[in-house]
Amino acid sequence: MGITYLLSVLFMMFTQTKPGISQVQLHTNGAITAVLGNNSCLLACTYSGLTPSQIQGLTLKLQKDSLWIMELSPIYKGEITHITSTFSGRISVDRFTADNPTTTITFQYTECEDEGTYTWEGSYFDSRSGAMTVTQTQDIIVKDKPVIRSIIGYPYKQLYIEGLEHLTLICNAEGNPPPSYYWMFDYSNIAGCRSLVLDNLTAAQGGAYICVAYNFINGAINNVNASTYIVIQKTTSTSVDTTMSYSTTSHTEEEGTTSDSRPDFSVGMIVGVIVGAFAVGAVGISLMLVRRCYKRRKENSVSMATDVPTDDRVPMELPTTSDNFTQDTVSEEALHHYQSLRKLCL
Secondary structure (H helix, E strand, O other): OHHHHHHHHHHHHHHHOOHHHHOOEEEEOOOEEEEOEOOOEEEEEEEEOOOHHHHHOOEEEEEEOOEEEEEEOOHHHOOOEEEOOOOOOOEEEEOOOOOOOEEEEEEOOEOHHHOEEEEEEEEEEEOOOEEEEEEEEEEEEEEEEEEEEEEEEEOOOOOEEOOOOEEEEEEEEEEEOOOEEEEEEOOEEEEOOOEEEEEOOOHHHOEEEEEEEEEEEOOEEEEEEEEEEEOEEOOOOOOOOOOOOOOOOOOOOOOOOOOOHHHHHHHHHHHHHHHHHHHHHHHHHHHHHHHHHHHHHHHHHHHOOOOOOOOOOOOEEEOOOOOEEEEEEOOHHHHHHHHHHHHOOO
């Protein structure tokens, strides 16, 4: 029993004289969600368990993968801060002191490459154990507000006619997390999904259709919208009078006399036949030219991606306005609103 008690005492003495092993720690502000673009994010590291002399000799570094980002020299050497050239114009450092154990690094704006795991490394000297090192890691997760890339129309037409069975508008947006969608027409929400299908087109359905893409980041709803204008023409029925009116002139012919109307009628018939032949020939030539032009345009549409295809069944990108971005804080009312929009798709 005496030997066990002696060993436990020695173990306690050993751990108490090894601050680098049992007491000294680095604490961070945890995983950070940063927003891509002109948005700042902050990493923080706080030391604990160091003696006053160890604080004076503490060196603190930060690295991502194998790249050193920042190094803080010991206080007794003049509190010098070294930042690598890659980050020198983009981060600011508020270093620890003898009275303030926390070091903060602020990224002035966020890039995609900032996502990853960061390692804090603290080095100090212990009088009993010699040089000691303690580490702590934390992650940066980069999110992206939604951006609408295009609105696709299917079938593609510059002008739609009443009675078309289906017109599909597809909104393409990017973001992280992936955005959700809803559509607006005439200041009303009409669908809560990426694809909007219009059935049995009428002229009243023509106008501006607005696609809104949104996602949730750090307790805020990020909205972006773009619109396209759909022109729907009313169908007009034109009646063409195909009846021909004939005027008859009665002639009284006396025996021994000839009528002048027959030669005139024969000449008219001959002229009509000649004109008709020319008209038929012209129509035939026109049809041949149109067919040849159609064939050439079709071949060009296959060889040149920038040409508008003559086959209107191919989905095409529609002209859109520039995006407008807004950001709102998440509330119960807002969440209910966006959840109700999704139900419009079901």
